[in-house]
Amino acid sequence: MWTGYTVGKKMVGVQIQRIDGKRISIWTMIKRHLISAFVYLTPLLIGAIILTFLNDGPLRAIMTFNEIN
Template sequence: MLNNPAGFWVRFGASIVDGVFLLFVLGFVSLMVYKQFIVEGFSLISILEALYYLLLPVFWHGYTVGKRMIGIRIARTDGEKVGLGTMLLRNLVASLVYVITFGIGIIVSAFMVGIREDKRSIHDFIAGTYVTHDKPDRGI
């Protein structure tokens, strides 16, 4: 069921778009709340960023703003809709794996996306997901 997987560079591009989008949106929220554009350490901004990556794909058929602009989305390998549990596994559990491996897991994941035919990374295997160019079954 892994149709039309997205490779490393397109996923990287979507991450850059997400980063720029969040920089400006959360920067302005930070200006309103904290009176400074960038806040260091744990804050409301950190929570909003985590919620963006956790909830937006659940409610928007696997898309984030960056993925939507680039034309890719997160999908489950079994064809079901991406849910909150899936995104918790993909983001939180995978982040723990990357921290435990002192970042080596991130490098391995990048190579996996670049080399593997199915373009799946460690966090994709943990959550049972992949990133695809295909649109969701239900048109949006």
């Protein structure tokens, strides 16, 4: 098993390690992926909330808006 690797990291020889140099556990990898998913999805959720609740008119694409005017 490739503990501390993704396929890309394995190809270039980079490995995730703890500060003391030991290999990370599966639980540490799961926590790392959950935290990164939260960090990356938070702006998308904020944007979805803004579009859903703060929109006053119909949603239009830029091209549609330019064709109307």
